[in-house]
Amino acid sequence: MSLIVIKNGHLIDPQTGLNGKRDILIDKGRIVKIAESISPPPGAEAIDVEGCVVCPSFTDIHVHFRDPGQTYKEDIFTGSRAAVAGGYTTVVCMPNTLPAIDEPSLVRYVIEKGEEAGLCRVLPAAAVTKGRKGKELTEMSLLKDAGAVYFTDDGAPVMDAHIMRKAMEFAGSIGSFVADHCEDLSLSSDGVAHEGEIAAALGLPPLPPEAEDTMIARDCVLSMHTGMPVHICHLSTKVGVEIITWAKAMGAKVSAEVTPHHLYLTDEEWLDFDCKAKVSPPLREHEDIEALRWALASGIIDIVATDHAPHAHQEKMAEHQHCPPGMIGLQFALPIVLELVRKDYFDLPRLVEVMSINPARKIGLNPPKIKEGETAEFTIFDPTESWEVNEETILSKSKNTPLLGRKLIGKVKYTFYGGKIVYRD
Ligand code: NCD
Ligand code: ZN
Numbered sequence: 001m002s003l004i005v006i007k008n009g010h011l012i013d014p015q016t017g018l019n020g021k022r023d024i025l026i027d028k029g030r031i032v033k034i035a036e037s038i039s040p041p042p043g044a045e046a047i048d049v050e051g052c053v054v055c056p057s058f059t060d061i062h063v064h065f066r067d068p069g070q071t072y073k074e075d076i077f078t079g080s081r082a083a084v085a086g087g088y089t090t091v092v093c094m095p096n097t098l099p100a101i102d103e104p105s106l107v108r109y110v111i112e113k114g115e116e117a118g119l120c121r122v123l124p125a126a127a128v129t130k131g132r133k134g135k136e137l138t139e140m141s142l143l144k145d146a147g148a149v150y151f152t153d154d155g156a157p158v159m160d161a162h163i164m165r166k167a168m169e170f171a172g173s174i175g176s177f178v179a180d181h182c183e184d185l186s187l188s189s190d191g192v193a194h195e196g197e198i199a200a201a202l203g204l205p206p207l208p209p210e211a212e213d214t215m216i217a218r219d220c221v222l223s224m225h226t227g228m229p230v231h232i233c234h235l236s237t238k239v240g241v242e243i244i245t246w247a248k249a250m251g252a253k254v255s256a257e258v259t260p261h262h263l264y265l266t267d268e269e270w271l272d273f274d275c276k277a278k279v280s281p282p283l284r285e286h287e288d289i290e291a292l293r294w295a296l297a298s299g300i301i302d303i304v305a306t307d308h309a310p311h312a313h314q315e316k317m318a319e320h321q322h323c324p325p326g327m328i329g330l331q332f333a334l335p336i337v338l339e340l341v342r343k344d345y346f347d348l349p350r351l352v353e354v355m356s357i358n359p360a361r362k363i364g365l366n367p368p369k370i371k372e373g374e375t376a377e378f379t380i381f382d383p384t385e386s387w388e389v390n391e392e393t394i395l396s397k398s399k400n401t402p403l404l405g406r407k408l409i410g411k412v413k414y415t416f417y418g419g420k421i422v423y424r425d
Contacts, residue, residue, distance in 0.1 A: 089120045095125055
């Protein structure tokens with residue numbers, strides 16, 4: 001169908017200041033008219049989205065699609081399907097695949113397979129060090145030319161400060177950046193759950209927050225001295241928030257992301273001894289969550305990224321020491337961030353900034369815009385619809401999330417990408 005009219009949506013796009021009820025006319029994938037009321041021309045498909053929000057679609061700069069090498073957990077096709085169901089049209093795949101994305105041919109593989117799936121933009125981040133072993137820098141220029149949008153050894157930190165400094169300098173000099181999974185392995189050791197009352201009561205090996213905090217501090221100091229950017233992955237601690245606040249005030253080019261699960265769940269998820277609660281960094285305490293929420297509201301945290309980390313059922317059933325950390329997240333980000341809007345931490349335009357505009361800009365893309373002349377790339381969601389997280393509603397190949405069986409409020413109804421509907425509820 002070449003003509004589509006979206007009727008009665010509440011359009012929000014902080015880039016154009018749009019925040020109100022409008023109709024949208026789309027012709028051959030392009031937005032040709034935005035007005036208070038548009039009567040559907042003959043032959044047009046009319047979609048009534050009364051009560052729904054229409055906003056630029058989301059970008060997730062941190063997902064694990066496990067492709068190549070572990071496609072029994074997820075692959076680029078199933079990952080893309082979950083992404084568009086979550087309202088995302090751009091995702092950045094982490095390089096901790098098998099093999100690690102540390103060569104241009106592997107960067108191309110991810111991009112091409114994403115194009116084949118055709119549901120959304122699938123872009124790779126490449127490894128900082130060869131094989132993610134932390135010893136020798138990858139050929140960053142070649143990887144960037146092949147299409148890598150940034151560099152990270154995620155799943156592991158860059159432990160060696162000298163290598164991290166060189167990596168930041170090099171990535172920065174070619175207009176890119178390093179993103180760090182901040183964890184001092186000598187402090188995290190064999191820790192499983194956040195070091196606190198719950199880990200102590202359950203006898204779970206504790207993982208102290210300073211494992212993350214000291215590494216964030218190191219990276220901020222390196223960024224300040226080199227003048228180069230660094231991005232902090234999945235920030236989870238209140239002290240981390242303070243360090244980043246300080247670094248930003250000092251003028252360091254530091255940016256930070258937070259995951260939906262760190263904004264919403266605490267270490268109490270461990271109380272039923274279920275390893276679905278195991279994630280890196282670990283779920284923390286109420287005070288941390290509160291600090292993260294306000295930091296997201298104030299701009300200290302720039303981006304929401306899911307760290308969508310699928311693992312097979314069998315793997316998550318293992319004992320806590322052996323179970324791999326990680327939980328899926330692509331379909332839960334919107335309802336969780338909406339919960340913060342409902343609780344008045346911030347408003348809907350801020351939600352659009354942290355889920356769409358800031359993450360797209362961070363990787364050098366022009367964020368999608370709801371404007372006449374633009375290709376239709378937006379998400380339509382019902383902010384009040386409640387749905388249950390279960391095996392059927394999860395479109396990811398893996399179902400590892402502590403949210404199984406729970407209800408969330410806020411549901412994506414349509415996702416438009418490249419002028420086409422790529423998801424319809
Ligand atoms: C991620 C994974 O499974 O690859 N796990 C996780 O708990 N977050 C790795 C990572 O992002 O650190
Ligand atoms: Zn990580």
